Amino acid sequence: MIVNKSEVIIGRIVLIVVLVLTVIPIVNMLSAALQPADRNPTGLSWPTDPQWGNFVTAFETGHVFQLMGSSLFIVIFVVPLCLLFATLAGYALGNLRMKGGRFLFIFLLLGLTIPFEALIIPLYYQIQSMGLLNSQWAIILPLIGLYMPFSVIWMRAHFVSVPQELSEAARVDGATTLQEFRRIQLPLARPALSALAILLFLWTWNQFLLPVVLVSDPLKRTVAGALTFFQGQYSSSLPLLNAGALIIIVPTIVVFVIFQRQFITALLQGAVKG
Structure with a gap:
C-alpha cells in the first residue's frame, strides 16, 4: 500500500x-x-x-513498599495462571478445532460484553461464602476468571493463524499432541504470550474497584486499590497525594517501556487476528 x-x-x-x-x-x-x-x-x-x-515522605508514611509487595503477590499468581489456562484453551480452540469449540468461542465473546461493574455484587457474596473476604485471594481468583474470556480469545487468534501444515508435519514425524504443542506451538506463541502478559500485568497492577470492594485492609490491596488509603492520609496535602500517585504508576510505565517491542511484535505478527 x-x-x-x-x-x-x-x-x-x-x-x-x-x-x-x-x-x-x-x-x-x-x-x-x-x-x-x-x-x-x-x-x-x-x-x-x-x-x-515529598516522594520519600509519601513512600515511607504511605507504606508503599508493603503495597507493592501485595501487588506483586497478586500479579505473580494472576498473570502466570491466566497465561497457562489461556494458552491451553486457545490451543484447543484454535489448533485442535475441538468439538463444540465454536459454541465455546461465542460464549467467551459474550463474556466480554458483560460490564465489570455488574459483577461486583455477585462476586462479593460469592467470595464471602468462600470465607476469602479481606484476603488477597479475594482479588486473585476473581481476576483470573474475569481475564479468561479476553485471554483465551487472544491466544486462540494466534493459534488459528499458525499454518496447519506445521502440525501435520509434526504428526507425520511421530510427535504426540503434547510434544507438538511444547516444541512447535509454544515457541511460535512467544510474542503473543509476551504481549498478553504485559496487558495482564498492567490490568492487575492498576486494578482499583475489586480490591476496594472485597478487601478492607489497604495493605492487602493492589497499589492502585490503595489510592483511597493515600487520599485518606494526604487529603489535606495535594503535593504528597500526587507524589504517592506517581510512585504507584511508575512501575507500569517502566514495564511497558521495557517490553513495548514484544507488544508491537505480537500485533504485527497477527496475534489479534483470526
Whole structure:
C-alpha cells in the first residue's frame, strides 16, 4: 500500500497531539508533587524550589513498599495462571478445532460484553461464602476468571493463524499432541504470550474497584486499590497525594517501556487476528 506524503504528515501530527495530551497530565502531577507539602498547587507551574523529599515522605508514611509487595503477590499468581489456562484453551480452540469449540468461542465473546461493574455484587457474596473476604485471594481468583474470556480469545487468534501444515508435519514425524504443542506451538506463541502478559500485568497492577470492594485492609490491596488509603492520609496535602500517585504508576510505565517491542511484535505478527 502506497502512502502519500500528506498522509504521513497528518499521521505524525496526530501522534504528536496524542503524545502531548498523554504527557501533560503526568507533568502536571509531577509539578504538583514537587510543591511544598502545605501548599495547594493550582495549574501547571514548575516550583522554584522543588521538594523532592515529598516522594520519600509519601513512600515511607504511605507504606508503599508493603503495597507493592501485595501487588506483586497478586500479579505473580494472576498473570502466570491466566497465561497457562489461556494458552491451553486457545490451543484447543484454535489448533485442535475441538468439538463444540465454536459454541465455546461465542460464549467467551459474550463474556466480554458483560460490564465489570455488574459483577461486583455477585462476586462479593460469592467470595464471602468462600470465607476469602479481606484476603488477597479475594482479588486473585476473581481476576483470573474475569481475564479468561479476553485471554483465551487472544491466544486462540494466534493459534488459528499458525499454518496447519506445521502440525501435520509434526504428526507425520511421530510427535504426540503434547510434544507438538511444547516444541512447535509454544515457541511460535512467544510474542503473543509476551504481549498478553504485559496487558495482564498492567490490568492487575492498576486494578482499583475489586480490591476496594472485597478487601478492607489497604495493605492487602493492589497499589492502585490503595489510592483511597493515600487520599485518606494526604487529603489535606495535594503535593504528597500526587507524589504517592506517581510512585504507584511508575512501575507500569517502566514495564511497558521495557517490553513495548514484544507488544508491537505480537500485533504485527497477527496475534489479534483470526
